[in-house]
Every structure is written in C-alpha cells, then in structure tokens.
Amino acid sequence: MNLGIEIGGTKLQVVTGTGTTIQQHFRYPVDKAQGANGILRQIDEAIRQVTEPLETVGVGFGGPVDTHTGQIATSHQIAGWSGLNLTAWLRERTAAAPVRVENDANVAALGEALHGAGRQFRQVFYVTLGSGVGGGMVIDGNIYHGVPPGETEIGHIRLDKSGKTVESVCSGWAVDQEIRRAIADLSSDSILKQLVGSATAGEARFLREAFDRGDPTAGQIFERLADDLAFGLSHVVHLLHPDVIVLGGGLSLTGEPLRAAVESNLPHYIMGAFQPGPAVRLAELGENAVPIGALNLSSK
Secondary structure, three states, X not given: OEEEEEEOOOEEEEEEEEOOEEEEEEEEEOOHHHHHHHHHHHHHHHHHOOOOOOOEEEEEEOOOEEOOOOEEOOOOOOOOOOOOXXXXXXXXXXXXXXXXXXXXXXXXXXXXXXXXXXXXXXXXXXXXXXXXXXXXXXXOOEEOOOOOOOOOOHHHOEOOOOOOEHHHHHOHHHHHHHHHHHHHOOOOOOHHHHHHOOOOOOHHHHHHHHHHOOOHHHHHHHHHHHHHHHHHHHHHHHHHOOOEEEEEOHHHHHOXXXXXXXXXXXXXXXXXXXXXXXXXXXXXXXXXXXXXXXXXXXXX
C-alpha cells in the first residue's frame, strides 16, 4: 500500500492506494494560524487511520524542496516549514523505505503525464493556475529536476522588466483582484457583476459563466489572461519544447475557452521553426492530480 500526500496553502490531502486507485482519502482545510505544526498533526491523524502497512510514501509540497534530502526550503503561504526534513519526519511515522518529497507542481505533472492529459506524450509540461502559478516537466515518465531547490518555476518568469510575472497576472488571486477592480466601475446590469454579487473572494469562479453569457468584461479578462499565459508559455517552448502543455489548477476549470485561447495565442510568440507549437490540453485528474502523482512517485 502506498501513501500519497498533498500539502498546499489551503488544503491537505492524504490518500492510500496504488496507480490511480485511491482506497482511503482524507481531506483537511489548512489553518494558516496553526502553521506547519498544525499540518503535521493532521498528517499524523490520517496516518493513524491507515489500516494496512505502508510500503512507500510520496509527497507533493507547495513550495521549493531539496528532492535529494527531503528538506523543505520554504513555504510562501504557511509559516514554520523552512529547514524541516520532511522525509525523516515521515520515515519515523510510517517505517516506509522509499519516502520522496517533491514540489507539488512536479507531482501533479507526474500524475497528469502518467494517468491524465499527458499520458500519450513523451515530454509533458504542466502548469498549475491556482492561488499561485507553478510548473513541472516530465520526460519519459520521469520528473525533470534542476539544481535543488530549483525547478521549472514558470510562475516567476518575468513578462517585462517592471517585475510583472506570470504568477502576478495569471494566478487565481490575480484574476480575482482583476474582476474585483473591473466590476467596481460596471453598471448593475453587468452579467459578471450580478454573478459575483456580494462575494469578496474567489471571483474567478464566475468568469466562465459570464463569458458564456456574452459578458464583454469577462471576454476582455479571458483575452488578457490567455495572452499573458501564452506569452509566458512561449519561454517554456523555446527552452524545453515539450510535446504538450497541460493546464491545471483552479483557473483551468474555466475550461475550453481558456485552453483554446492559449493554444491560439501561443504561435504568435514562438519562433517559426517551432510552429505551430505544442498541443495544449486541460488537466484530467482535477483535485486528485497531486495525490495520484504522489502515489506513483516511488516507481519513478
């Protein structure tokens, strides 16, 4: 039996199973005030409920890690992680021989490459559009690694010299803020404004419906988002030239309009020899991308 763990800034998932089969699934909200210790207590609680011996443990962690040692470099969202050797901590509690700790975007990339939207391709680049923006590259079923703790950090690619990054304009939080600013100046008959209503967070979840209903502001935001994302991904194409780019994370749930717009805009920013560019696909594993990737870490 394998154990897979996803440690994020808003949720913790702990699963048991093999391949794509999840047998036990524990999901916890993350309390930022409790810091890393609160998450470790939740992991302990889940492990105590596992009924079968654990052979392997895989972790997708929301931040840079040293994949050789399992030591956490830092978390940009939750305090208390810096310097913790998570591999050693998990070995003490599970007695599992292989314990691997990876950045969560790498683990999601592995899940999608092996069992999701990238399973028919050799070279898979995965970008997660969530509260932040992360990336992972899988080649022939193996995660690509830079020198620790460096990885394929597409979110930190600069789009100009002002400091504008992919993450600062293409993350879920960035789109939430963009919608918030936009609807402040719109009249009450705006479809997007009506859908958002009194919501003060997660406004991006209303973008797709507003777009489908022909709201012009939603269309403008979609166009801007897809164009900036395509420009950022053009650097991935020039450096790594993957077979496919997989869009994951919460914003990818806006679905086909975003995928199609990114695929349409991408060729404008890549050199002629690379035309028409890689395929662009939507992630297929949803919220289970990291847990499924984590279950498969030990075999890669």
